[in-house]
Amino acid sequence: MKSVVTTVVTAADAAGRFPSQNDLEAAQRTIQRAAARLEAAEKLANGWEKVMREAGDACFKKYPYLKQQGEAGSTQTKVDKCYRDLGH
Numbered sequence: 424m425k426s427v428v429t430t431v432v433t434a435a436d437a438a439g440r441f442p443s444q445n446d447l448e449a450a451q452r453t454i455q456r457a458a459a460r461l462e463a464a465e466k467l468a469n470g471w472e473k474v475m476r477e478a479g480d481a482c483f484k485k486y487p488y489l490k491q492q493g494e495a496g497s498t499q500t501k502v503d504k505c506y507r508d509l510g511h
Contacts, residue, residue, distance in 0.1 A: 427453045475510040482509075 425433075431450045435442040442450075467474065482505070483489055489496040496502045 471510065475506055478509050479506045 427450045431442050431446045435446060479502075483496055483502075488494060491497060495505055
């Protein structure tokens with residue numbers, strides 16, 4: 424995985440120039456937001472099952488025909504597989 428600094432330097436090098444002040448400021452902003460992104464990722468990782476359930480429930484609510492015979496949610500096994508797939 425490339426770092427934000429590597430990405431900025433590589434892009435500037437490919438353009439045949441040094442990184443501009445704007446490039447460096449953008450990299451700095453990205454680094455400053457890293458803690459917030461990590462916190463968000465941790466919250467999602469810790470609550471992924473709740474997010475998955477809410478997403479599945481929303482799908483079945485928006486598309487109630489999915490619970491009809493022969494559809495993706497017609498049996499509990501199929502419903503469980505839908506939630507499993509959302510989790511992936």
